[in-house]
Amino acid sequence: MLKRLLGLVGASLGLVFWCEYLVYISVIYQCSWPLPVGDYNDSEDGIRAMVLADTHLLGPYRGHWFDKLRREWQMHRAFQTAVGIFQPEVVFFLGDLFDEGMWVSDEAFQHYVDRFKHLFKVPDAIQVIVVPGNHDMGFHYALAPRLYNRFNQAFNSSSMQIINLKEVTFILVNSMAMHDDGCYLCHSAQVRLKNIADKLDCAQNPSQSKCSNKRISSNTEYSKPIILQHFPMFRESDMVCTDPDSAPQVEKEKPFRPKWDCLSKDSTDTLLSALKPRLILSGHTHHACLVHHQVEKNTEVIPEYSVPSFSWRNRNEPSFFLGIFTRRDYTLSKCFMPRESTVIFTYISGILALVIYSLATICIPTLRQRLRRKQE
Template identity: 35%
Template sequence: MAAFQFGFGRLNFHLLKRRSFLLLKLIAFVCSVLLFCEFLIYYLVILPCNWPEVKTPAHGGKQETLEPVLKAMFLADTHLLGEVRGHWLDKLRRMNRYRIKRFEKVFNPERLFSWKGINFVMVNSVALEGDGCNICSEAEAELMDISHKLNCSREEQRPGQCGHGPPLPASAPVLLQHFPLYRQSDANCSGEDSAPPEEKGIPFKERYDVLSREASQKLLWWLRPRLILSGHTHSGCEVLHGAGVPELSVPSFSWRNRNNPSFVMGSMTPTEYALAKCYLPLEDTVLMTYCAAAGLLVVLMLVHLGLVASPVLFGYKLLRKFKTV
């Protein structure tokens, strides 16, 4: 009787040890999948991305003294607030003074700022609809003041004629805004991050998909930018405006809007710039990895419960059978 109880206890111990070992393996497997899909895959995909090189002008076969290079990343349409608070309802929740003050409290409130001799202008696109809203007149007045400062910095002026504060670098600005300047559609856009073919020919609505023609022309006249970076359309596009001013619509940085989100890496000097795109992992790749892992997990559980033969054991038996034949 004592020997029977000892053997039964030993059997229970082995079963418990086996189940604990299986549980540890399952936990390790799940953690590995999560680590890969939520962390490692991003490094593997982004690893080939590099900062673009800025072409340095040369005169007489000799290279000029290198200008300081500013390296910046540009993201658009992250849509982090969710479907109700951060997407379609945003069109109804237009900015007001409270939201503007809240934004300025968290982020840099300056509309005009300079880094390493490069001027940037941030434009509140929502205030350029020209419908007489309470923030539109203030925004236009602010842009006219910025225009005066930029134009003054490009001309030889005596101290004090360009307003208060330190003088701005004599460099055409980079314009940063959410809405793109006016264009008819995305029909002329190309690339793997451009709009789907069925959407490219759909005409854009002024003051909804893009800025109005009037507002777009004002920005080009007032600011005379050398580069425009915008978002809103969720797709990539390169357009030339006026006398060859380039605009790059940055694709959405969110799987909610694209299967292949991306961001822009820029290297800039006061006179030159170079841009490159870097893509995130495809959402389909991550989902398929999770599905494959879940399927493998189910197979492992069934094998452990004895409901399905082990694939290794089954292959060994099949090979042995062929050898005997």
């Protein structure tokens, strides 16, 4: 009897261990870095990046405490497993780190930040770069300077900034600053956009007279930038999305509201014309999508990848991107995480099996023994 009880306990612990630990390793290990392309020659070329979006950590107002605990555990385990397996050099978060960042007090916001940095902790050698989302500081209409400043101070972000990693140029865009209505934030973004566009132009054509003030070093080689932002560029809806993990058909049929679901057409054209990017990575929609943009006819087509939500609260099968970026080229692969429906099915099947096992090996034999004793 004792051996059977110990076997039952061991099987129960094994079920939990599989569903809460091993399943993440099993699924994520099936993913891999994309194959190198172009001028990527060896391990020292290019930057290896992991790209996530829309973690939506719950705050004090929404969701049940168990839902909050469960989602944070899932993301923590998946993220730490992925970082341990792939060892990226940089991790990009494309906004909406928090679900209630625009509502909480300063004290609660600091608690939010501490939780995020604990759940998504990385080794010192890995850089974490964040762009803000509307849930982090509010939509444009509700974006107060206090909300904007506290997020920027916590994550060293701004309305728009340029960073260079291993000669690869990334432009980080605050989507809520791209309304072009003259507000303090939009004005700052426009000034920064012009300055960044001039720097890129001077890097590409350093002999121009306007580049004599050395706003960018003359020996800096030009690298077409990659835009990272929360909102997707303008599109009428998700009907153009054909990815297997794109939005359900009902959601695809809903038209996008510019400045709410995507950037406006004017802001999109402004960014594309000024920065001339080679790639755009965005979030916000919680679903996958590949869209191609073109500034003018006969110009290069610019791909935009919408990165799905990293939270099981938003998707049954969340995912993230792995990317290798060089000065001229890039290559991407998408990594899926365990389906929640599969984990739930495993739990239900395992519990049923354990119940049947306990009935067959413990309960029924015990009842039979008692009946025999009574008969005797």
